[in-house]
Amino acid sequence: MDVEVILISELPLPFHKVASWTNMYHYLFKEKTHHFNYIICPEPKEQLNGISYQFLRKINVLDKLKNKIPSKSKYSNYLEAMDKIIQPDKKYVLQIIDNSGIITPIHNHICKTYNRTDFYIQYYFHGFAPIVPSKRGKKFLGSIDELLFLTRLAYKEFLKFYDECPFKARIIHNGIDLMRFKSVNNDQKEALRLREGLSNDEIVFMWCSQDRPKKGLHIILEAFKEVHVKNPKTKLLVAGVNREINQKGVINLKRVPNVDLPKYYQMSDIYLFPTLWKEGFGIVLAEAMHCGSYIIASDQGGVREVLGNGEYGVLIDHPNIVSEWISAMNNGMIEINNKGNKFSSRIPEDLYSLDNWCNTMNQFIEEAKQKLLS
Structure with missing residues (x-):
């Protein structure tokens, strides 16, 4: 039969x-x-x-x-x-x-x-x-x-x-398609940044999601405001938001076609995932990590497993508390400036292929x- x-x-x-x-x-x-x-x-x-x-x-x-x-x-x-x-x-x-x-x-x-x-x-x-x-x-x-x-x-x-x-x-x-979502070398990263008006000596953060409260952008904007005051050579790329965001250091990319997403991950240093609900997976985490981003994410839903229980990125225990994001963002900048992205070498090549x-x-x-x- x-x-x-x-x-x-x-x-x-x-x-x-x-x-x-x-x-x-x-x-x-x-x-x-x-x-x-x-x-x-x-x-x-x-x-x-x-x-x-x-x-x-x-x-x-x-x-x-x-x-x-x-x-x-x-x-x-x-x-x-x-x-x-x-x-x-x-x-x-x-x-x-x-x-x-x-x-x-x-x-x-x-x-x-x-x-x-x-x-x-x-x-x-x-x-x-x-x-x-x-x-x-x-x-x-x-x-x-x-x-x-x-x-x-x-x-x-x-x-x-x-x-x-x-x-x-x-x-x-x-x-995810690992032929598209992949890291680039320093020269390629610098070239991508120059096209967007970003300099190579800046630390670039990125947030990408739908513009809903449970995605936590308001938490990140508040945290970044303090980070940027103390570290002017920082930028925050925001993707997926059509409304105006008038805040120093914030670049609103608005809606980004999926085909263009890899280049923004690749030019960023730190990817922020401040979800305030129990995510099933969070596929953008897999995309960003394979593009070479240092990941900071809420310990919500399936995120802990996606990040290998902290092996592939930093987990925030209390994602509604802004000070925890400020601390993690500052620590991330120090680590990147001193030693680069310590998580990159830990990620298996075919993880989430x-x-x-x-x-x-x-x-x-x-x-x-x-x-x-x-």
Whole structure:
């Protein structure tokens, strides 16, 4: 009996906005051999070659009225799309990304309509903290065959939160393109800086994220104000913020296309990651560290694991306290001026490689297929 693999995404694939996991799948589909046969998703602007699509029907007013009836599911368009693919003489691996609400409806639908043993549900979770209340956790987790986590720390959070975790757990770190995100020599770094009006004798900090309070830019701006007063030869590059920032030493790059990000990491000395929420991974940390930046980051969510428990960067225990950032930034400048970036030599060459991610994902899917066949 054949086993086919269906990827179920609430985002169109390929996706042309910011989302780290969509970039990884795009790379897998375009550059590598993969095991996916179908994608269920909203219709994208362009389609990937070599894979079959089943587009989600748009929810209309009548659907919304029906969804108020307990027996109806607001995910009926997902179930309809799945039914158009499934054939009675085949088995299926269903990989679902981040959409926790769809897990139980899909499980119930399969149990009612098909043979549940012909299906293997992989849920790929890109967050950190548990996302389903503990009262509903038993039903939710009992519907999953395998749960893919970004870090072991996230997996442990589930074990602490839920009384029962019957699923098989796997860890798959995010991946980045190491052909793009890589360090440069001093001459190249100086040339990049000159194009941006930066001198080689300045210490350049960088912050890059979406402009939301939980990303901690306000903490960094306050810390940098004091750092800059005592150390005028410092600059702070801010990427991802469209509003005006009128502060001495701060250069607002505004929205930076992904293709241009490496050069800003490469011209920076210290990358700041002041997240104020439990990050699933923080893929910018992997990008910045491979571009040669000295990392200072909040000890939140999966960040500790990404930084090798402090082996690859400095962890801030109390990220809401500005003085801790001032101290870490000052210490970072002293270290860089005296000895350079002590963390760079500790980072394995293929750490968080996108190719490794592709190989691991293919391995997990192949093992799921074998599980169904056995």
